[in-house]
Amino acid sequence: MAKAKVMAGACGFTSVIKVTKTGKMKVRVQIISACQYLRSLNEDLAEVDCSRNVFGKMVDSVIYQAASRRLKHPDCPVPCAIIKTIQVELGGAIPKDVTIKIETNG
Known part of the structure; x- marks a missing residue:
């Protein structure tokens, strides 16, 4: 199992x-979050066939399509x-943190 922790920012929600x-190319995704919209993604992502439109263009990705239907932001x-x-779970990437740092000059 691979796991990520996301601290989303202004909304204040942390999700796992x-x-x-x-x-071989199938995964189960579980999202644990206080955000009801993120939790609703669990219905769409209970079983994901990664050989079908997960890693292609964003507009075709089943992950982003589900997010577009379920999320408000x-x-x-x-x-x-x-x-x-x-x-990471499929062995196609190494576990490496991603950071977004936002600043203002004001």
Whole structure:
């Protein structure tokens, strides 16, 4: 199992993404979060066939399509984290942290 912890920022929610390989190119995604919209993604991502539109263009990705239907804010970093965690669980990427640091000059 691969796991990611996402501290999303202004919304104040911290989410945990757990991805478990269930077949050669299949995974189960579980999102643990106080955000009801993120939790609703669990219905769509209970079993993901990664050989079908997960890692292609963003507009075709089943992860981003589900996020588009379920989430209220397009700036949510969780869909990206889901894809990265899937990549790690399938052995296509090494576990490496991602950081977004936002500053103002004002």
